[in-house]
Amino acid sequence: NAGVTQTPKFRVLKTGQSMTLLCAQDMNHEYMYWYRQDPGMGLRLIHYSVGEGTTAKGEVPDGYNVSRLKKQNFLLGLESAAPSQTSVYFCASSYSADSNQPQHFGDGTRLSIL
């Protein structure tokens, strides 16, 4: 039972480089989310998806793009990385929009932008 798997686990980028973070879930969940976690800031929602082919902006979407071409995958892209995007990125999924459905998180991707 893999749950939510994030790839890669660690990455160092130079300012201006691009990269894509991959999130995969094997629980047949409809909803998927991308968060960033900075020291003392808690988790902040970047983008989310309510189903295959859909995406929506969260609290801090600027500088990021996402795609949900397959139900099980949710990709987070940084087109031109900036030092302010140094963070730990967590992906999560949930079964439905019912508020009592918990979100299941991956182990995170630790990203440093130099």
Next chain:
Amino acid sequence: GQSLEQPSEVTAVEGAIVQINCTYQTSGFYGLSWYQQHDGGAPTFLSYNALDGLEETGRFSSFLSRSDSYGYLLLQELQMKDSASYFCAANSGYSTLTFGKGTMLLVSP
């Protein structure tokens, strides 16, 4: 928007009881969730309150008062393994969560 306030750090000893408070200001509120995070790892779901009152799950209980925009997580019979960060989170539309900044719980022998 939504904002949640919780203490940054709480300390307690093994076997004790500790309460982590959370106050919130929201526009569109469905309920309050609690998550645990060990050493920066994957946050894990602990409990959810949609209605006023107490929800109990083993050693952990969670309380919500909608009229006071207030909730808390109660941890009983503390163990060393309970040392972690605890986040309250407000549920809004499409099951999205707005998290507080987290409370670091340090349990000492």
